[in-house]
Amino acid sequence: MFLGVDVGMRFTKAVLWDGEIVSTIIEETRGDMKPILERIKGVDDFKLCCSTGSGAELVDFAEVKEDDVVCLAIAARDIVDVDFVLDIGGQSITAISVDKEGNVIDFMRNDKCASGSGRFLEVMSSALGIEIEDVDTVASKANRKLSITSQCAVFAESEVISYVNEGESKENIIAAVCDSIAKLAVAQANRFGMGGRYTITGGVAGFKSITERIAEAVGGEYVEFPQPQLAAAIGAAIVAEEEFGDV
Amino acid sequence: MLFGGTDVGSLTAQAVLLEDSKIVGYRNIRVLPNPVESAKKVMGELLEEIGVNQDEVVIFSTGYGREKLVEAGFAREHVSEISCHGRGAFWLNSAIRTIIDIGGQDAKVVRIDENGNLTNFVMNDKCAAGTGRFLEIQAKALGLTLDELGDMTFRASNPVAITARCSIYAETEVLHYMQRRFAKEDIAAGVNRSMAERIYYLARRVGVEREVTLTGGVAKNRGVKQELEKILGVKFVDLGVDPQIVGALGAAIFAMEKYGGE
Numbered sequence: 001m002f003l004g005v006d007v008g009m010r011f012t013k014a015v016l017w018d019g020e021i022v023s024t025i026i027e028e029t030r031g032d033m034k035p036i037l038e039r040i041k042g043v044d045d046f047k048l049c050c051s052t053g054s055g056a057e058l059v060d061f062a063e064v065k066e067d068d069v070v071c072l073a074i075a076a077r078d079i080v081d082v083d084f085v086l087d088i089g090g091q092s093i094t095a096i097s098v099d100k101e102g103n104v105i106d107f108m109r110n111d112k113c114a115s116g117s118g119r120f121l122e123v124m125s126s127a128l129g130i131e132i133e134d135v136d137t138v139a140s141k142a143n144r145k146l147s148i149t150s151q152c153a154v155f156a157e158s159e160v161i162s163y164v165n166e167g168e169s170k171e172n173i174i175a176a177v178c179d180s181i182a183k184l185a186v187a188q189a190n191r192f193g194m195g196g197r198y199t200i201t202g203g204v205a206g207f208k209s210i211t212e213r214i215a216e217a218v219g220g221e222y223v224e225f226p227q228p229q230l231a232a233a234i235g236a237a238i239v240a241e242e243e244f245g246d247v
Numbered sequence: 248m249l250f251g252g253t254d255v256g257s258l259t260a261q262a263v264l265l266e267d268s269k270i271v272g273y274r275n276i277r278v279l280p281n282p283v284e285s286a287k288k289v290m291g292e293l294l295e296e297i298g299v300n301q302d303e304v305v306i307f308s309t310g311y312g313r314e315k316l317v318e319a320g321f322a323r324e325h326v327s328e329i330s331c332h333g334r335g336a337f338w339l340n341s342a343i344r345t346i347i348d349i350g351g352q353d354a355k356v357v358r359i360d361e362n363g364n365l366t367n368f369v370m371n372d373k374c375a376a377g378t379g380r381f382l383e384i385q386a387k388a389l390g391l392t393l394d395e396l397g398d399m400t401f402r403a404s405n406p407v408a409i410t411a412r413c414s415i416y417a418e419t420e421v422l423h424y425m426q427r428r429f430a431k432e433d434i435a436a437g438v439n440r441s442m443a444e445r446i447y448y449l450a451r452r453v454g455v456e457r458e459v460t461l462t463g464g465v466a467k468n469r470g471v472k473q474e475l476e477k478i479l480g481v482k483f484v485d486l487g488v489d490p491q492i493v494g495a496l497g498a499a500i501f502a503m504e505k506y507g508g509e
Contacts, residue, residue, distance in 0.1 A: 031426050091416065113374070114415040123415065154375035154384065154414045155352065165280065 002244065003046040004237030005062060006071070006230075007033070007055030010090025010118055011203060013230050014040040017237030024230060033058050050240035052232050064243050069096055069107050071235030076199055077102030078238055079231075080223045083196035086189050086214070087231070088204035090118040093185060095192035108192045114153040116184030118203045121210075123153050124177040127160050128170050135174060139209040142175035144168075151184060175209065182213035195220040201231035249303055250506070251293075252498025253286040253322065254331065255310035258351035258379065259464060260285040261495040262293045264304065265503050272297045273492045282312025283319055290321075307502040309494050323502065329357055329368050331497030336460055337363035338500050339486040339493075344456040347475075348493070349446060349465035351379040356450045367453045375414040377445030379465050384414050385438040388421045389431055393468065399435030400470030406436035417441065436470065443474035450479065458484045466490035 001022060006013045007029060014025040023043060027036045033055065041061050051059035052071045059065075068087075076085045076098055087094040092111035099105055114120050122132060130138050146163060150156040156177075163173045181204065189198075198220055200211050205228035215222035225231055250265045255278060263273045274293040278285040286308060294301055308322035309331040316322040328348075336346045337359055346357040353372035360366050375381050386396040400406075407424050411417040417438075424434045442465075461483045465471055467490065476482055486493065 031423060112411075113413045119415055150373075152374045152414075154380050155373075158352075 001044060001046045002237045002240040003040070003043070003049040004071070004233040004235065004240060005040055005049060005051045005059050006068065006233035006236060007051065007053040007058055008090055008203075008232075009054050009092070011229070012036055012040075012053075012055070013233040014043065015230050015233040015237050016043055016046060017234065017241065021227070021230070021234070024227075024233075026229065029055060037061075048240040048244045050236040050243065052236040064240055066236060066239045068232045069094060069104055069109075071232045071239060072096055072201055073098040073104045073235070074102040074238050075201070075231045075235035076225075079234065080199045080225055081197070082199045082223050084189075084194045084198035085231075086185060086194065086198060086200045087202040088117065088181075088185055088200065088210075089202040093117060093188050095189055095194055097192070097194075108188070110188060115151045116181050116188070120153045120156070121177065121181060121204060121207070123157055124160050125174065127157050128164070128174055130170060130174055135178070136207055136209050138171050139175040139178050141171040142169075144172045146172050146176040148176050148180040156180065178207065178209040179213055182210050182217065185210075185214050186217040189214070189218050194218060197221045197223055199223045199225045199228075201225050201228045203229045205229070248305065248507070249299060250499045250503040251290060251304045251306040252331070252495040252500070252502065253290050253306065253308045253310070253316065254328070254492075254494035254498060255282040255285045255308075255312055256350045256464075257311070257353075259491060260289045260310070261492045262286070262290040263492050263495040263499045264293060264297060264299075265499045268503070270488070270496065273489065273495070275489060275491055282310070283315050283321070286312065286316050287321060305502045305506045307498040309498040323506070326498055326501050328494050329355060329370070330365060331494045331501070332462060333357045333359045333365050333497065334363065334500050335493040335495075335497030336462065336486060338496070339488065340458070340460070340484060342458045343460050343484060345450075345459040346493070347446065347450060347459065347461050349377070349379060349461070349463040351383075351464060354378050354446060354449055356453050356455070358453050358456065369449055369453045371449055376412050376417075377442065377449055379463075381414045381417070381442055381445070382438070382465065382468065382471070384418050385421050385435075388418050389425070389435055389438070391431070391435060396435050396438065397468035397470040399432045400439045400473060403430070403432040403436030405433050406440055407433050409437045409441035412445070439468065439470035440474045442471050443478055446471075446475055447478045455479055455481065457481055460484045460486055462486070462490045462493040464491055
């Protein structure tokens with residue numbers, strides 16, 4: 001068995017891998033990562049561990065470290081077989097083009113601005129008092145289309161609060177927030193020339209109210225990635241497996 | 248005849264009254280939810296204070312909802328904030344060539360020539376970085392008022408580096424520094440410096456020619472002001488009035504110039 005650990009800006013994900021997912025751990029990334037990493041390390045016997053993500057170097061027991069863009073490309077090759085990956089993480093949006101061997105052809109990343117990221121969704125849902133896991137359920141009950149015009153998370157939050165003050169329903173507002181995240185993701189995907197077969201990964205890809213809107217707007221064929229938040233961790237586990245085979 | 252100007256921003260609204268080319272009064276209030284109501288309130292309070300009726304005053308509007316104030320019959324005409332800031336600053340001091348105006352939700356740099364005519368400007372109202380909102384968010388995270396935040400620059404020994412441009416990511420950095428028990432003064436000074444850097448990058452796009460003045464609510468933050476003077480290598484000229492009324496003053500001057508001959 002092999003272990004893939006993805007220490008992201010918002011969440012740390014670990015996947016124990018044996019040709020398929022054996023077990024997983026998802027924890028919020030914190031200042032002190034020691035207890036979380038100890039738990040991950042003790043999960044079971046594994047032959048080799050590969051870490052990835054912005055905090056990859058924190059995983060001191062990982063024999064291999066790999067860039068998260070590479071891990072996403074490898075996960076995409078083995079799990080969904082696509083030409084493009086759109087990763088929407090806690091603090092970044094990355095569009096990646098990959099070939100059949102799982103090589104990265106090109107990628108484009110925005111991690112300078114919270115616009116359209118998981119943080120954007122967190123800020124808005126918290127302003128509305130909606131638990132993040134309830135976003136899809138609440139958004140599905142929307143009955144009126146609203147629009148959020150600001151790309152900046154700070155200004156968009158003000159728009160959300162104005163809607164609340166005007167007596168607009170939470171359902172309609174959160175649906176507008178999902179629309180706005182989808183629009184920002186689509187803009188990035190289009191700038192990158194995304195099309196063909198593509199998948200969406202990262203924490204935000206777990207929200208159907210967002211992915212469905214992206215799929216409507218991006219040409220080509222959308223292939224759903226199962227448990228999309230784990231994509232980079234799965235890729236890391238596969239990297240560990242391949243590395244072990246080479247030794 | 249009196250001439251009035253109103254300027255409604257995201258957080259505050261101002262009114263200025265002119266008579267015989269002199270400022271006879273001004274007022275600065277927190278905004279109401281509706282910009283038209285904000286302008287009416289601030290001007291109404293000022294008129295009452297001075298003791299004149301609205302029909303004795305020609306009012307020009309600028310800022311949010313400036314067109315609506317004309318439609319509502321409250322203002323005779325409306326003028327852009329850019330023009331008003333240029334006009335107001337030049338009228339107060341004809342040596343001014345650059346006005347840096349930092350409001351609650353926008354930042355603008357206005358360039359004028361030796362005749363006070365607008366030559367160039369740049370504006371950011373798309374991103375909270377470099378606006379008053381950036382400071383508000385960080386002050387809240389630090390548990391400081393905006394005034395306290397501004398003064399921290401003078402009490403810090405070793406300002407921290409805030410590397411994120413995004414206000415939300417910068418807030419995370421501030422919280423991390425607090426968790427790691429860095430001195431509040433040093434974190435706050437880092438925030439003020441980072442704010443000054445954002446404004447510097449904006450100003451660089453149109454160039455900064457002396458004399459330079461800083462207007463808007465953020466001009467009252469002494470820490471940002473000093474940091475910005477340091478980066479730009481200039482001393483800001485004090486216009487001798489509340490730095491938040493320059494836009495409203497400009498509007499009143501436009502009213503006076505156009506209707507003063509009646």
